[in-house]
Amino acid sequence: MAPQRRGAPKAPEGSGAAERRRPSSTKSVRAPREVQRKWLRTSVLGACAVLAGLLLWSIMGGDDGVTEVLAHRGEILPGRFIEVPCSEDYDSHRRFEGCSPRKCGRGITDTVITRDEAQRIRSIAEKGLSLGGSDGGASILDLHSGALSVGKHFVNLYRYFGDKIQTVFSEEDFRLYRDVRQKVQLTIAQAFGISVSSLYLTKPTFFSRINSTEARTAHDEYWHAHVDKVTYGSFDYTSLLYLSDYLDDFGGGRFVFMEEGANRTVEPRAGRVSFFTSGSENLHRVEKVQWGTRYAVTIAFTCNPDHGIADPVFT
Ligand SMILES: O=C(O)CCC(=O)C(=O)O
Ligand SMILES: [Fe+2]
Numbered sequence: 001m002a003p004q005r006r007g008a009p010k011a012p013e014g015s016g017a018a019e020r021r022r023p024s025s026t027k028s029v030r031a032p033r034e035v036q037r038k039w040l041r042t043s044v045l046g047a048c049a050v051l052a053g054l055l056l057w058s059i060m061g062g063d064d065g066v067t068e069v070l071a072h073r074g075e076i077l078p079g080r081f082i083e084v085p086c087s088e089d090y091d092s093h094r095r096f097e098g099c100s101p102r103k104c105g106r107g108i109t110d111t112v113i114t115r116d117e118a119q120r121i122r123s124i125a126e127k128g129l130s131l132g133g134s135d136g137g138a139s140i141l142d143l144h145s146g147a148l149s150v151g152k153h154f155v156n157l158y159r160y161f162g163d164k165i166q167t168v169f170s171e172e173d174f175r176l177y178r179d180v181r182q183k184v185q186l187t188i189a190q191a192f193g194i195s196v197s198s199l200y201l202t203k204p205t206f207f208s209r210i211n212s213t214e215a216r217t218a219h220d221e222y223w224h225a226h227v228d229k230v231t232y233g234s235f236d237y238t239s240l241l242y243l244s245d246y247l248d249d250f251g252g253g254r255f256v257f258m259e260e261g262a263n264r265t266v267e268p269r270a271g272r273v274s275f276f277t278s279g280s281e282n283l284h285r286v287e288k289v290q291w292g293t294r295y296a297v298t299i300a301f302t303c304n305p306d307h308g309i310a311d312p313v314f315t
Contacts, residue, residue: 089279099198099303106276136220200308234307242268243295250292
């Protein structure tokens, strides 16, 4: 009937009102369902893409920028060496040709020190550090100088305990330390193409024990980015022997080489030796330990015989 048709106002094409007014048309029912399905599919795919992106971002190190793992906790590396251009840091120090870095870089090996040796070295650290320990999260024990963290300070272990120290450490402990030092020294010399006899052990050389307790003094703040040659002066080659396992014994606490646009991490693993030239080509930091206890020993070498020290001895 014409008057009725005339009386019905025409809704604009595609509007909700128009859709609602076409219930009897099968074509018009199918169209919004298809649109809905398409939207659903697009939304699910979109959500998946966002999730995958987030996952990738967190794996790559989140807001730290791109992170590459140089040494995974699970792999056993016979040796990995990455050469990097030397910084100019060595120019402001006396040069010792055939030793002072001309070739710079970083290396990691899991086959120079055995897990058993790492375990035995760790028990030296445990014994010594059980005599003291920092109130904050980072304690050190320096077998050479005798420095031991106690509370908010350091004591000289040898002076404090006198002869009793012989009931704590054994001759075997010091022998083991020396053997490990020698093997690490040889590894560094080979990697950098220098003579093993041109390297001298230098100070400080120390065990570290880190947990997640809040820092109490600046000495507990181990996580700051630094350059060893600046921090310690005499270092030319730094080595770290890890004595516990990332994610088994502690969380956080990965070692990070910091570079523009990319961070490179070393995941600690008992027996893993990480070594590198000590200048600013190897700016680094340690992530905060989130749980558990992380043990390591820092053993460094200098090319300057005047800065050399003897191995710690049992007296
Ligand atoms: O324990 C580590 O992984 C690094 C320690 C360190 O950077 C240092 O002793 O200078
Ligand atoms: Fe360092």
